[in-house]
Amino acid sequence: MVTFEEVSKIYSDGTKAVDSLDLHVQKGECVVFIGPSGCGKTTSLKMINRLEEISSGKILINGKDIRESNAVKLRRNIGYVIQETGLMPHLTVAENIAMVLHLHKWDKPRIYRRVNELLEMAGLDPDTFKHRLPADMSGGQRQRIGVLRALAVEPDVVLMDEPFGALDPISREHLQGELLELQEKLHKTIIFVTHDIDEALKLGDRIVLMRGGKVEQVGTPEELKNSPKTAFVRDFIGEDQLSKISPDASISPLIEAAPLTVQPRMPAAEVLELMEEAGYETAQVVNRRGGWSGMVILNEVKKIARRNGPVDDAIRLNRKLRLEDATIRDAAQMLADRELPIPIIDGSNKLLGLITAAGVARLTIHRLTRSAPPTTAPEEKSEQKSERGVESV
Numbered sequence: 134m135v136t137f138e139e140v141s142k143i144y145s146d147g148t149k150a151v152d153s154l155d156l157h158v159q160k161g162e163c164v165v166f167i168g169p170s171g172c173g174k175t176t177s178l179k180m181i182n183r184l185e186e187i188s189s190g191k192i193l194i195n196g197k198d199i200r201e202s203n204a205v206k207l208r209r210n211i212g213y214v215i216q217e218t219g220l221m222p223h224l225t226v227a228e229n230i231a232m233v234l235h236l237h238k239w240d241k242p243r244i245y246r247r248v249n250e251l252l253e254m255a256g257l258d259p260d261t262f263k264h265r266l267p268a269d270m271s272g273g274q275r276q277r278i279g280v281l282r283a284l285a286v287e288p289d290v291v292l293m294d295e296p297f298g299a300l301d302p303i304s305r306e307h308l309q310g311e312l313l314e315l316q317e318k319l320h321k322t323i324i325f326v327t328h329d330i331d332e333a334l335k336l337g338d339r340i341v342l343m344r345g346g347k348v349e350q351v352g353t354p355e356e357l358k359n360s361p362k363t364a365f366v367r368d369f370i371g372e373d374q375l376s377k378i379s380p381d382a383s384i385s386p387l388i389e390a391a392p393l394t395v396q397p398r399m400p401a402a403e404v405l406e407l408m409e410e411a412g413y414e415t416a417q418v419v420n421r422r423g424g425w426s427g428m429v430i431l432n433e434v435k436k437i438a439r440r441n442g443p444v445d446d447a448i449r450l451n452r453k454l455r456l457e458d459a460t461i462r463d464a465a466q467m468l469a470d471r472e473l474p475i476p477i478i479d480g481s482n483k484l485l486g487l488i489t490a491a492g493v494a495r496l497t498i499h500r501l502t503r504s505a506p507p508t509t510a511p512e513e514k515s516e517q518k519s520e521r522g523v524e525s526v
């Protein structure tokens with residue numbers, strides 16, 4: 134249906150936005166482009182309807198080079214939805230949708246029927262909404278109209294550039310669901326751009342993960358999740374999913390390995406030495422079967438060591454969370470009281486790992502910066518990971 138052959142785009146200022154893109158999108162398929170800001174998603178999309186001209190390579194639609202068609206005619210047969218809907222503010226909903234139908238020289242009765250049909254398809258009562266102006270509707274309703282307008286003439290291909298990006302999470306989920314339902318009926322060929330990995334995993338038959346103008350991996354959602362080709366793919370999927378976690382979610386994604394575990398009845402002096410050597414402020418006391426006996430803190434281990442006691446004498450049992458019933462909010466509250474790591478245990482008292490203030494801070498930092506997903510090189514990332522244990526105390 135849509136084929137990219139070695140397509141590159143170099144803007145006039147020398148920016149190489151897309152670099153040798155090869156991709157074949159099948160009829161009826163929904164392909165989602167995702168990747169960090171500036172990786173070339175919008176440019177790839179705009180080359181399909183010739184809002185941007187290709188610098189080298191070619192794009193074929195139904196086997197025909199798009200440069201052989203007149204750009205205006207080409208665009209009329211390609212639906213296009215953008216984040217700001219592109220609705221005309223002074224035209225009513227019906228007029229906005231009818232506009233594209235007029236371009237296709239539809240007659241008035243046919244336009245009337247089609248507008249009603251489209252509104253009903255999206256669950257918007259035609260009598261209520263036909264005569265509204267875009268400003269008198271919610272963001273979600275406006276965006277639905279944008280989608281309907283793109284589908285109005287039953288185009289072969291629909292391009293969507295972050296169509297739900299400006300909506301609140303609930304409206305966004307609704308519209309995603311509606312798009313999936315529509316797609317089940319209409320089987321359009323959709324090329325969809327998003328920042329949101331959950332959206333990509335939900336809507337895409339295949340996902341194209343881009344980085345710096347190049348394709349990092351193309352695959353089904355399962356392929357990307359289960360067999361990421363590179364550390365970048367793994368991190369992109371992992372970190373973005375992390376940023377979606379609600380405070381009421383399970384703490385499991387935040388659990389890190391405990392960097393120092395010691396056995397019960399070890400002399401406190403020995404434990405002290407281990408802790409001071411590695412610079413840890415806490416250690417976990419774990420028996421041979423992995424059962425958690427408690428946590429010890431440096432200052433208290435020091436006191437017991439002075440009188441040659443066993444580490445057990447310094448043990449504290451009150452600071453812990455059980456995986457099954459703790460939320461991220463619980464962990465954050467506990468860390469707000471005192472920044473020491475929190476041991477996490479399971480139902481049979483086995484130590485699963487720790488939650489640290491540094492781990493929660495990473496989550497927060499990622500949330501705050503998630504409009505621009507991190508582009509840190511994978512090598513730098515793995516370095517950070519290996520330091521986690523040290524950072525955590």
Ligand SMILES: Nc1ncnc2c1ncn2[C@@H]1O[C@H](COP(=O)(O)OP(=O)(O)OP(=O)(O)O)[C@@H](O)[C@H]1O
Pocket residue numbers: 144145146148149150168169170171172173174175176177328
């Ligand atoms: N008209 C232009 N002139 C010069 N450079 C441009 C132009 N449009 C985009 N670029 C550059 O091309 C690169 C790709 O831009 P593009 O808009 O395709 O990214 P994107 O993946 O859609 O990003 P975002 O997720 O932020 O929308 C960026 O470096 C951008 O600055």
Ligand SMILES: [Mg+2]
Pocket residue numbers: 174175176
């Ligand atoms: Mg873009």
